[in-house]
Amino acid sequence: MAQASSRPVPVPSPRTQPFWDGCARDELLLQRCKSCHIYWHPPSPLCPNCLSNDYEWTPASGRGTVYTFSVVHHAFGHAWEPLVPYVLAVIELAEGPRMLSNVVDVPPDAVRIGMDVAVIFQPVSETISLPLFRPVAS
Protein backbone atom coordinates (compact mmCIF):
# COMPACT_ATOMS: atom_id res chain seq x y z
CA MET A 1 0.00 0.00 0.00
CA ALA A 2 1.27 3.46 -0.88
CA GLN A 3 2.23 6.08 1.63
CA ALA A 4 -0.38 7.11 4.12
CA SER A 5 -0.29 10.79 3.32
CA SER A 6 -2.14 10.37 0.03
CA ARG A 7 -5.26 8.98 1.66
CA PRO A 8 -8.23 11.26 2.12
CA VAL A 9 -8.57 12.14 5.80
CA PRO A 10 -11.98 11.51 7.40
CA VAL A 11 -13.86 14.45 8.84
CA PRO A 12 -15.60 13.25 12.02
CA SER A 13 -19.16 14.27 12.80
CA PRO A 14 -20.30 14.98 16.37
CA ARG A 15 -21.77 11.47 16.33
CA THR A 16 -18.54 9.77 15.28
CA GLN A 17 -16.03 12.02 17.09
CA PRO A 18 -15.64 9.67 20.09
CA PHE A 19 -14.88 6.78 17.73
CA TRP A 20 -12.15 8.77 16.00
CA ASP A 21 -10.82 10.07 19.33
CA GLY A 22 -10.40 6.44 20.36
CA CYS A 23 -8.56 5.57 17.16
CA ALA A 24 -6.15 8.45 17.80
CA ARG A 25 -5.27 6.71 21.10
CA ASP A 26 -4.98 3.30 19.36
CA GLU A 27 -8.28 2.20 20.86
CA LEU A 28 -11.12 0.72 18.84
CA LEU A 29 -14.25 1.97 20.61
CA LEU A 30 -17.78 0.65 20.25
CA GLN A 31 -20.92 2.00 21.81
CA ARG A 32 -22.26 -0.41 24.42
CA CYS A 33 -25.68 -0.22 26.03
CA LYS A 34 -25.65 0.02 29.83
CA SER A 35 -29.12 -1.52 30.00
CA CYS A 36 -28.98 -4.53 27.70
CA HIS A 37 -25.20 -4.65 27.21
CA ILE A 38 -25.13 -5.07 23.43
CA TYR A 39 -22.49 -3.42 21.26
CA TRP A 40 -23.30 -1.59 18.05
CA HIS A 41 -21.62 0.09 15.10
CA PRO A 42 -21.85 2.45 13.21
CA PRO A 43 -22.37 5.08 15.89
CA SER A 44 -25.95 6.14 16.55
CA PRO A 45 -27.70 8.01 19.35
CA LEU A 46 -29.68 5.02 20.67
CA CYS A 47 -29.28 1.37 21.51
CA PRO A 48 -30.92 -0.31 18.51
CA ASN A 49 -32.10 -3.13 20.77
CA CYS A 50 -33.77 -1.46 23.78
CA LEU A 51 -33.69 2.19 22.60
CA SER A 52 -31.86 3.33 25.71
CA ASN A 53 -29.59 6.30 25.20
CA ASP A 54 -27.55 5.32 28.24
CA TYR A 55 -24.45 3.87 26.64
CA GLU A 56 -20.72 4.03 27.02
CA TRP A 57 -17.87 3.99 24.54
CA THR A 58 -16.16 0.70 25.27
CA PRO A 59 -12.80 -0.56 24.00
CA ALA A 60 -13.23 -3.54 21.71
CA SER A 61 -10.75 -6.39 21.43
CA GLY A 62 -9.74 -5.32 17.95
CA ARG A 63 -10.07 -8.92 16.79
CA GLY A 64 -12.41 -10.17 14.13
CA THR A 65 -12.79 -12.05 10.89
CA VAL A 66 -13.19 -10.99 7.27
CA TYR A 67 -16.93 -11.24 6.56
CA THR A 68 -16.62 -10.14 2.94
CA PHE A 69 -14.29 -8.04 0.82
CA SER A 70 -13.69 -6.45 -2.56
CA VAL A 71 -10.39 -5.85 -4.29
CA VAL A 72 -10.79 -2.35 -5.69
CA HIS A 73 -8.81 -1.82 -8.89
CA HIS A 74 -10.45 1.35 -10.18
CA ALA A 75 -9.32 4.59 -8.54
CA PHE A 76 -12.51 6.48 -7.68
CA GLY A 77 -10.73 9.84 -7.60
CA HIS A 78 -7.12 10.89 -8.05
CA ALA A 79 -6.22 10.41 -4.40
CA TRP A 80 -6.76 6.69 -4.81
CA GLU A 81 -4.53 6.21 -7.84
CA PRO A 82 -1.43 5.29 -5.80
CA LEU A 83 -3.51 3.04 -3.52
CA VAL A 84 -5.14 0.65 -6.01
CA PRO A 85 -5.54 -2.24 -5.83
CA TYR A 86 -6.69 -2.15 -2.21
CA VAL A 87 -8.84 -4.48 -0.17
CA LEU A 88 -12.10 -2.99 1.03
CA ALA A 89 -13.51 -5.33 3.65
CA VAL A 90 -16.31 -5.83 6.11
CA ILE A 91 -14.83 -7.07 9.37
CA GLU A 92 -17.04 -8.99 11.76
CA LEU A 93 -15.72 -7.92 15.14
CA ALA A 94 -15.44 -10.39 18.01
CA GLU A 95 -18.01 -8.27 19.88
CA GLY A 96 -20.57 -8.77 17.10
CA PRO A 97 -20.89 -5.56 15.06
CA ARG A 98 -19.51 -5.31 11.54
CA MET A 99 -17.15 -2.55 10.50
CA LEU A 100 -15.95 -1.35 7.14
CA SER A 101 -12.18 -1.14 6.80
CA ASN A 102 -9.21 -2.30 4.73
CA VAL A 103 -7.22 -5.50 5.05
CA VAL A 104 -3.53 -4.60 4.78
CA ASP A 105 -0.10 -6.20 5.08
CA VAL A 106 -1.16 -9.08 2.84
CA PRO A 107 -1.33 -9.45 -0.96
CA PRO A 108 -4.92 -8.76 -2.07
CA ASP A 109 -5.20 -12.17 -3.72
CA ALA A 110 -4.39 -13.87 -0.41
CA VAL A 111 -7.37 -12.35 1.43
CA ARG A 112 -10.12 -14.85 2.23
CA ILE A 113 -13.54 -14.66 3.83
CA GLY A 114 -13.25 -16.00 7.36
CA MET A 115 -9.62 -14.92 7.74
CA ASP A 116 -8.72 -13.88 11.31
CA VAL A 117 -7.64 -10.28 11.56
CA ALA A 118 -6.62 -7.74 14.18
CA VAL A 119 -6.76 -3.97 14.16
CA ILE A 120 -3.80 -1.68 13.62
CA PHE A 121 -3.94 2.09 13.61
CA GLN A 122 -2.48 4.08 10.75
CA PRO A 123 -2.00 7.81 11.42
CA VAL A 124 -3.16 9.95 8.49
CA SER A 125 -3.08 13.37 10.17
CA GLU A 126 -2.19 15.01 13.48
CA THR A 127 -5.51 13.94 14.97
CA ILE A 128 -6.75 11.04 12.88
CA SER A 129 -5.67 7.42 12.74
CA LEU A 130 -7.46 4.90 10.55
CA PRO A 131 -8.38 1.52 12.07
CA LEU A 132 -7.12 -1.03 9.53
CA PHE A 133 -6.93 -4.79 9.87
CA ARG A 134 -4.21 -7.31 9.14
CA PRO A 135 -4.19 -11.09 9.21
CA VAL A 136 -3.23 -12.85 12.45
CA ALA A 137 -2.88 -16.49 13.41
CA SER A 138 -6.17 -17.82 14.75
Place this chain on the structure above:
Amino acid sequence: MNSIKGQYAIVGVGESDVGKRGSRPGVTVMDLDLEAGVRAIRDSGLRKEDIDGVIARGPQSNYSAVLAGCLGLPPRHYICDVGLSGSASATMILNAVAALHAGFCTSVLCMNGSVGGDEGGGGGEGVRGGWVHDLSQPFGQLGAPTGYSLLARRHMHEYGTTSEQFGAIAVACRKHASLNSNASYRTPITLEDHQNSRMIADPFRLLDCCPSTVAAGAVIITSAERARDLPNKPVYLLGLGHCNTHSDGQYAPNMTTVAMRDASQRAYEMAGLGPKDVDFANLYDCFTYAALVTLEDYGFCKKGEGGAFVENGRIELGGELPLNTGGGLLSQGHASGFLHITESATQLRGAAGERQVADAKIGIVSGQCGTLGINACLLLGNEPG
Protein backbone atom coordinates in the same frame (compact mmCIF):
# COMPACT_ATOMS: atom_id res chain seq x y z
CA MET B 1 -54.49 -7.52 2.90
CA ASN B 2 -56.56 -4.75 1.34
CA SER B 3 -56.05 -5.73 -2.28
CA ILE B 4 -56.02 -3.11 -4.99
CA LYS B 5 -55.51 -5.83 -7.56
CA GLY B 6 -56.66 -4.68 -10.97
CA GLN B 7 -58.25 -1.46 -9.71
CA TYR B 8 -55.61 0.86 -11.17
CA ALA B 9 -53.75 0.90 -14.46
CA ILE B 10 -50.92 2.52 -16.34
CA VAL B 11 -52.56 4.43 -19.19
CA GLY B 12 -49.75 6.60 -20.50
CA VAL B 13 -46.14 5.66 -21.17
CA GLY B 14 -43.24 7.91 -22.17
CA GLU B 15 -39.48 7.59 -22.43
CA SER B 16 -37.08 10.39 -23.16
CA ASP B 17 -34.63 9.82 -25.95
CA VAL B 18 -31.87 7.95 -24.12
CA GLY B 19 -28.17 7.91 -24.80
CA LYS B 20 -24.69 7.55 -23.40
CA ARG B 21 -23.33 10.16 -21.03
CA GLY B 22 -22.56 13.31 -22.98
CA SER B 23 -24.71 12.32 -25.94
CA ARG B 24 -27.05 15.26 -25.33
CA PRO B 25 -24.81 18.17 -24.28
CA GLY B 26 -26.44 20.59 -21.88
CA VAL B 27 -29.50 18.46 -21.22
CA THR B 28 -30.72 18.46 -17.62
CA VAL B 29 -32.75 15.98 -15.60
CA MET B 30 -35.65 18.43 -15.81
CA ASP B 31 -35.46 18.48 -19.62
CA LEU B 32 -35.53 14.70 -19.68
CA ASP B 33 -38.35 14.33 -17.15
CA LEU B 34 -40.49 16.80 -19.07
CA GLU B 35 -39.72 15.11 -22.39
CA ALA B 36 -40.83 11.76 -20.98
CA GLY B 37 -43.77 13.36 -19.15
CA VAL B 38 -45.17 15.06 -22.24
CA ARG B 39 -44.87 11.81 -24.18
CA ALA B 40 -46.76 9.97 -21.43
CA ILE B 41 -49.53 12.59 -21.43
CA ARG B 42 -49.88 12.43 -25.22
CA ASP B 43 -49.78 8.64 -25.18
CA SER B 44 -52.52 8.45 -22.54
CA GLY B 45 -55.16 10.33 -24.45
CA LEU B 46 -55.92 12.29 -21.28
CA ARG B 47 -56.07 16.06 -21.38
CA LYS B 48 -53.42 17.55 -19.18
CA GLU B 49 -56.25 19.22 -17.26
CA ASP B 50 -57.22 15.71 -16.10
CA ILE B 51 -53.91 15.16 -14.30
CA ASP B 52 -54.16 16.14 -10.65
CA GLY B 53 -51.28 14.23 -9.14
CA VAL B 54 -47.52 14.44 -9.79
CA ILE B 55 -44.71 12.35 -8.32
CA ALA B 56 -41.05 12.96 -9.14
CA ARG B 57 -37.52 12.72 -7.82
CA GLY B 58 -35.30 15.66 -8.41
CA PRO B 59 -32.57 17.98 -7.29
CA GLN B 60 -34.78 20.07 -5.00
CA SER B 61 -37.43 19.18 -2.49
CA ASN B 62 -40.38 20.76 -4.34
CA TYR B 63 -39.35 19.31 -7.69
CA SER B 64 -42.70 17.67 -8.40
CA ALA B 65 -44.33 21.11 -8.07
CA VAL B 66 -41.74 22.60 -10.40
CA LEU B 67 -42.47 19.98 -13.07
CA ALA B 68 -46.23 20.41 -12.63
CA GLY B 69 -45.81 24.13 -13.20
CA CYS B 70 -43.70 23.58 -16.30
CA LEU B 71 -46.42 21.31 -17.67
CA GLY B 72 -49.10 23.91 -16.93
CA LEU B 73 -51.19 21.47 -14.96
CA PRO B 74 -54.27 22.67 -13.06
CA PRO B 75 -54.06 22.89 -9.24
CA ARG B 76 -52.83 19.51 -8.07
CA HIS B 77 -54.35 17.54 -5.23
CA TYR B 78 -51.39 15.26 -4.64
CA ILE B 79 -47.73 15.95 -5.22
CA CYS B 80 -44.87 13.97 -3.78
CA ASP B 81 -41.10 14.05 -4.05
CA VAL B 82 -39.59 10.61 -3.58
CA GLY B 83 -36.06 9.94 -2.32
CA LEU B 84 -34.71 6.39 -2.35
CA SER B 85 -32.56 6.80 -5.49
CA GLY B 86 -32.84 3.51 -7.37
CA SER B 87 -36.00 2.42 -5.64
CA ALA B 88 -37.70 5.72 -6.40
CA SER B 89 -39.27 4.77 -9.71
CA ALA B 90 -41.09 1.66 -8.52
CA THR B 91 -41.87 3.33 -5.21
CA MET B 92 -43.58 6.14 -7.13
CA ILE B 93 -46.03 3.58 -8.48
CA LEU B 94 -46.86 2.41 -4.95
CA ASN B 95 -47.32 6.01 -3.85
CA ALA B 96 -49.50 6.80 -6.86
CA VAL B 97 -51.79 3.87 -6.17
CA ALA B 98 -52.00 4.78 -2.49
CA ALA B 99 -52.95 8.36 -3.38
CA LEU B 100 -55.56 7.21 -5.90
CA HIS B 101 -56.99 4.62 -3.52
CA ALA B 102 -57.23 7.19 -0.74
CA GLY B 103 -59.14 9.48 -3.07
CA PHE B 104 -56.63 12.31 -2.97
CA CYS B 105 -56.56 12.57 -6.75
CA THR B 106 -57.72 10.82 -9.92
CA SER B 107 -54.76 10.63 -12.31
CA VAL B 108 -51.09 10.67 -11.35
CA LEU B 109 -48.11 11.47 -13.54
CA CYS B 110 -44.84 9.87 -12.33
CA MET B 111 -41.50 10.94 -13.81
CA ASN B 112 -37.90 10.03 -13.06
CA GLY B 113 -34.62 10.42 -14.89
CA SER B 114 -30.91 10.88 -14.53
CA VAL B 115 -28.06 12.52 -16.39
CA GLY B 116 -24.54 11.14 -16.55
CA GLY B 117 -22.82 10.43 -13.30
CA ASP B 118 -25.52 11.38 -10.83
CA GLU B 119 -26.57 7.76 -10.48
CA GLY B 120 -23.15 6.64 -9.28
CA GLY B 121 -22.80 3.82 -11.79
CA GLY B 122 -19.55 2.45 -13.13
CA GLY B 123 -16.84 5.04 -12.91
CA GLY B 124 -18.94 7.47 -10.90
CA GLU B 125 -17.15 9.27 -8.13
CA GLY B 126 -20.11 10.09 -5.95
CA VAL B 127 -19.92 9.10 -2.32
CA ARG B 128 -22.66 6.85 -1.00
CA GLY B 129 -24.04 6.56 2.49
CA GLY B 130 -23.80 10.15 3.71
CA TRP B 131 -24.65 9.35 7.32
CA VAL B 132 -21.61 7.08 7.61
CA HIS B 133 -19.47 9.07 5.20
CA ASP B 134 -16.44 9.29 7.48
CA LEU B 135 -16.65 5.56 8.23
CA SER B 136 -16.78 4.45 4.60
CA GLN B 137 -15.10 6.97 2.28
CA PRO B 138 -11.67 6.93 4.01
CA PHE B 139 -11.47 3.18 3.42
CA GLY B 140 -12.23 3.55 -0.26
CA GLN B 141 -15.92 2.70 -0.34
CA LEU B 142 -16.56 5.12 -3.17
CA GLY B 143 -19.12 5.07 -5.91
CA ALA B 144 -21.70 2.33 -6.02
CA PRO B 145 -19.57 -0.57 -7.39
CA THR B 146 -17.52 -0.96 -4.22
CA GLY B 147 -20.54 -1.35 -1.97
CA TYR B 148 -22.39 -3.84 -4.15
CA SER B 149 -19.23 -5.83 -4.84
CA LEU B 150 -18.98 -6.66 -1.13
CA LEU B 151 -22.39 -8.34 -1.25
CA ALA B 152 -21.64 -10.09 -4.53
CA ARG B 153 -18.45 -11.56 -3.05
CA ARG B 154 -20.38 -12.88 -0.07
CA HIS B 155 -22.85 -14.59 -2.42
CA MET B 156 -19.97 -16.18 -4.34
CA HIS B 157 -18.57 -17.43 -1.03
CA GLU B 158 -21.82 -18.88 0.24
CA TYR B 159 -23.12 -20.37 -3.00
CA GLY B 160 -20.25 -20.70 -5.45
CA THR B 161 -21.63 -18.10 -7.85
CA THR B 162 -19.12 -17.15 -10.57
CA SER B 163 -18.09 -14.10 -12.55
CA GLU B 164 -19.17 -15.91 -15.73
CA GLN B 165 -22.65 -16.20 -14.30
CA PHE B 166 -22.72 -12.46 -13.64
CA GLY B 167 -21.58 -12.11 -17.24
CA ALA B 168 -24.58 -14.02 -18.55
CA ILE B 169 -26.77 -11.19 -17.25
CA ALA B 170 -24.67 -8.52 -18.96
CA VAL B 171 -24.83 -10.46 -22.23
CA ALA B 172 -28.61 -10.91 -22.04
CA CYS B 173 -29.23 -7.23 -21.31
CA ARG B 174 -27.06 -6.16 -24.22
CA LYS B 175 -28.77 -8.61 -26.56
CA HIS B 176 -32.13 -7.11 -25.63
CA ALA B 177 -30.84 -3.55 -26.00
CA SER B 178 -29.63 -4.42 -29.49
CA LEU B 179 -33.32 -4.90 -30.36
CA ASN B 180 -34.38 -1.61 -28.75
CA SER B 181 -33.95 1.55 -30.82
CA ASN B 182 -34.19 3.65 -27.63
CA ALA B 183 -31.21 2.07 -25.88
CA SER B 184 -27.78 3.53 -25.15
CA TYR B 185 -25.53 0.52 -25.65
CA ARG B 186 -26.69 -1.64 -28.55
CA THR B 187 -23.64 -3.49 -29.85
CA PRO B 188 -23.91 -7.12 -28.73
CA ILE B 189 -21.29 -8.46 -26.33
CA THR B 190 -20.10 -11.97 -25.59
CA LEU B 191 -19.21 -13.66 -22.33
CA GLU B 192 -15.60 -13.35 -23.44
CA ASP B 193 -16.02 -9.57 -23.77
CA HIS B 194 -17.34 -9.56 -20.22
CA GLN B 195 -14.45 -11.62 -18.91
CA ASN B 196 -11.95 -9.40 -20.73
CA SER B 197 -13.38 -6.15 -19.41
CA ARG B 198 -11.22 -4.49 -16.81
CA MET B 199 -11.67 -5.14 -13.13
CA ILE B 200 -13.38 -2.29 -11.25
CA ALA B 201 -14.06 -3.70 -7.80
CA ASP B 202 -13.36 -7.41 -7.83
CA PRO B 203 -15.61 -9.38 -8.41
CA PHE B 204 -17.13 -6.64 -10.60
CA ARG B 205 -15.68 -6.01 -14.02
CA LEU B 206 -16.57 -2.99 -16.11
CA LEU B 207 -19.36 -4.88 -17.87
CA ASP B 208 -20.93 -5.80 -14.52
CA CYS B 209 -21.55 -2.09 -13.89
CA CYS B 210 -24.28 -0.03 -15.51
CA PRO B 211 -22.84 2.83 -17.53
CA SER B 212 -23.67 6.49 -17.11
CA THR B 213 -26.48 7.51 -19.42
CA VAL B 214 -29.01 10.27 -20.03
CA ALA B 215 -32.50 8.84 -19.70
CA ALA B 216 -35.93 9.41 -18.17
CA GLY B 217 -39.25 7.67 -18.09
CA ALA B 218 -42.81 8.63 -17.19
CA VAL B 219 -46.15 6.93 -16.74
CA ILE B 220 -49.68 8.02 -15.90
CA ILE B 221 -51.77 5.94 -13.53
CA THR B 222 -55.51 6.18 -13.10
CA SER B 223 -58.45 3.97 -12.16
CA ALA B 224 -59.19 0.88 -14.23
CA GLU B 225 -62.65 2.33 -14.77
CA ARG B 226 -61.33 5.50 -16.34
CA ALA B 227 -58.69 3.51 -18.23
CA ARG B 228 -61.39 1.72 -20.21
CA ASP B 229 -62.34 4.98 -21.96
CA LEU B 230 -58.79 5.74 -23.09
CA PRO B 231 -57.25 4.79 -26.43
CA ASN B 232 -54.42 2.47 -25.34
CA LYS B 233 -54.67 -0.92 -23.76
CA PRO B 234 -54.44 -0.47 -19.98
CA VAL B 235 -51.62 -2.13 -18.07
CA TYR B 236 -53.05 -3.20 -14.73
CA LEU B 237 -51.32 -3.07 -11.36
CA LEU B 238 -51.91 -6.51 -9.87
CA GLY B 239 -49.60 -6.59 -6.89
CA LEU B 240 -47.36 -4.12 -5.11
CA GLY B 241 -44.87 -4.82 -2.35
CA HIS B 242 -42.27 -2.89 -0.44
CA CYS B 243 -39.61 -3.99 1.98
CA ASN B 244 -36.64 -2.44 3.76
CA THR B 245 -34.04 -4.58 5.50
CA HIS B 246 -31.05 -2.21 5.73
CA SER B 247 -29.78 1.16 4.55
CA ASP B 248 -26.14 0.35 3.76
CA GLY B 249 -24.93 -3.00 2.50
CA GLN B 250 -21.90 -3.21 4.73
CA TYR B 251 -24.20 -3.34 7.76
CA ALA B 252 -26.84 -5.64 6.25
CA PRO B 253 -27.99 -8.26 8.75
CA ASN B 254 -28.09 -10.71 5.83
CA MET B 255 -26.05 -9.92 2.74
CA THR B 256 -27.45 -12.61 0.44
CA THR B 257 -31.18 -12.74 1.25
CA VAL B 258 -32.27 -9.15 0.96
CA ALA B 259 -35.28 -6.81 0.80
CA MET B 260 -36.51 -8.41 -2.42
CA ARG B 261 -37.77 -11.52 -0.73
CA ASP B 262 -40.44 -9.96 1.46
CA ALA B 263 -41.32 -7.23 -1.05
CA SER B 264 -42.11 -9.85 -3.69
CA GLN B 265 -44.00 -12.06 -1.27
CA ARG B 266 -46.35 -9.18 -0.51
CA ALA B 267 -46.79 -8.41 -4.20
CA TYR B 268 -47.47 -12.05 -5.08
CA GLU B 269 -49.95 -12.32 -2.22
CA MET B 270 -51.83 -9.21 -3.30
CA ALA B 271 -51.96 -10.41 -6.90
CA GLY B 272 -52.77 -14.02 -6.08
CA LEU B 273 -49.89 -14.96 -8.36
CA GLY B 274 -46.55 -16.72 -8.05
CA PRO B 275 -43.25 -16.74 -9.92
CA LYS B 276 -44.55 -19.43 -12.29
CA ASP B 277 -47.18 -17.01 -13.59
CA VAL B 278 -44.62 -14.39 -14.65
CA ASP B 279 -43.75 -14.10 -18.35
CA PHE B 280 -40.86 -11.62 -18.09
CA ALA B 281 -38.86 -9.81 -15.42
CA ASN B 282 -37.48 -6.29 -15.51
CA LEU B 283 -35.26 -6.19 -12.46
CA TYR B 284 -33.07 -3.36 -11.22
CA ASP B 285 -29.59 -4.03 -12.55
CA CYS B 286 -27.22 -1.28 -11.48
CA PHE B 287 -24.87 -4.27 -11.29
CA THR B 288 -25.31 -7.75 -12.71
CA TYR B 289 -25.37 -9.24 -9.23
CA ALA B 290 -28.32 -7.07 -8.20
CA ALA B 291 -30.48 -8.74 -10.84
CA LEU B 292 -29.14 -12.19 -9.94
CA VAL B 293 -30.02 -11.98 -6.26
CA THR B 294 -33.41 -10.49 -7.16
CA LEU B 295 -34.20 -13.51 -9.34
CA GLU B 296 -33.56 -15.68 -6.29
CA ASP B 297 -35.46 -13.59 -3.79
CA TYR B 298 -38.36 -13.16 -6.23
CA GLY B 299 -38.67 -16.94 -6.19
CA PHE B 300 -37.66 -17.80 -9.76
CA CYS B 301 -35.13 -20.28 -8.37
CA LYS B 302 -33.94 -21.45 -4.99
CA LYS B 303 -31.64 -19.35 -2.86
CA GLY B 304 -28.11 -19.75 -4.11
CA GLU B 305 -29.13 -21.10 -7.52
CA GLY B 306 -29.34 -17.75 -9.31
CA GLY B 307 -25.99 -18.33 -10.95
CA ALA B 308 -27.08 -21.55 -12.61
CA PHE B 309 -30.49 -20.04 -13.41
CA VAL B 310 -29.10 -17.27 -15.60
CA GLU B 311 -26.93 -19.58 -17.72
CA ASN B 312 -27.69 -21.12 -21.10
CA GLY B 313 -30.04 -18.45 -22.40
CA ARG B 314 -32.83 -18.93 -19.89
CA ILE B 315 -33.04 -15.17 -19.29
CA GLU B 316 -32.77 -14.18 -22.95
CA LEU B 317 -35.68 -13.49 -25.27
CA GLY B 318 -37.09 -16.84 -26.28
CA GLY B 319 -35.90 -18.34 -22.97
CA GLU B 320 -37.96 -19.36 -19.98
CA LEU B 321 -37.86 -15.94 -18.29
CA PRO B 322 -36.66 -13.02 -20.42
CA LEU B 323 -34.85 -10.57 -18.13
CA ASN B 324 -34.58 -6.84 -18.73
CA THR B 325 -36.24 -6.98 -22.09
CA GLY B 326 -35.41 -3.40 -23.04
CA GLY B 327 -31.75 -3.71 -22.08
CA GLY B 328 -31.99 -2.65 -18.44
CA LEU B 329 -29.76 -0.19 -16.65
CA LEU B 330 -26.84 -2.22 -17.94
CA SER B 331 -27.54 -1.41 -21.59
CA GLN B 332 -30.66 0.71 -22.14
CA GLY B 333 -30.37 3.55 -19.65
CA HIS B 334 -30.35 4.33 -15.94
CA ALA B 335 -33.25 6.67 -15.16
CA SER B 336 -33.15 5.23 -11.64
CA GLY B 337 -34.97 2.19 -12.92
CA PHE B 338 -37.92 3.94 -14.52
CA LEU B 339 -37.33 2.32 -17.90
CA HIS B 340 -38.10 -1.06 -16.33
CA ILE B 341 -41.63 0.27 -15.81
CA THR B 342 -42.08 1.80 -19.26
CA GLU B 343 -40.60 -1.31 -20.89
CA SER B 344 -42.91 -3.62 -18.93
CA ALA B 345 -45.93 -1.57 -19.96
CA THR B 346 -44.80 -1.64 -23.60
CA GLN B 347 -44.42 -5.43 -23.44
CA LEU B 348 -47.86 -5.90 -21.89
CA ARG B 349 -49.40 -3.74 -24.60
CA GLY B 350 -47.77 -6.07 -27.13
CA ALA B 351 -45.97 -3.08 -28.61
CA ALA B 352 -42.33 -4.09 -28.13
CA GLY B 353 -41.67 -4.92 -31.78
CA GLU B 354 -38.62 -7.05 -32.40
CA ARG B 355 -38.07 -7.65 -28.72
CA GLN B 356 -41.68 -8.55 -27.90
CA VAL B 357 -42.03 -11.41 -25.42
CA ALA B 358 -44.45 -13.84 -27.04
CA ASP B 359 -47.86 -13.89 -25.38
CA ALA B 360 -46.76 -11.64 -22.51
CA LYS B 361 -49.50 -11.43 -19.88
CA ILE B 362 -47.71 -10.87 -16.56
CA GLY B 363 -44.50 -8.95 -15.90
CA ILE B 364 -42.58 -8.22 -12.71
CA VAL B 365 -40.54 -5.11 -11.94
CA SER B 366 -37.97 -4.47 -9.24
CA GLY B 367 -36.72 -1.10 -8.06
CA GLN B 368 -34.06 -1.09 -5.39
CA CYS B 369 -31.50 0.95 -3.53
CA GLY B 370 -29.65 0.90 -0.23
CA THR B 371 -27.33 -1.80 -1.56
CA LEU B 372 -30.24 -4.24 -1.88
CA GLY B 373 -31.83 -3.11 1.38
CA ILE B 374 -34.79 -1.22 -0.08
CA ASN B 375 -37.04 -2.84 -2.65
CA ALA B 376 -40.28 -2.02 -4.42
CA CYS B 377 -41.84 -4.87 -6.40
CA LEU B 378 -44.57 -4.44 -9.02
CA LEU B 379 -46.64 -7.14 -10.69
CA LEU B 380 -48.24 -5.86 -13.87
CA GLY B 381 -50.70 -7.56 -16.20
CA ASN B 382 -52.59 -7.01 -19.41
CA GLU B 383 -55.87 -8.03 -17.72
CA PRO B 384 -57.22 -6.77 -14.40
CA GLY B 385 -57.00 -10.22 -12.87
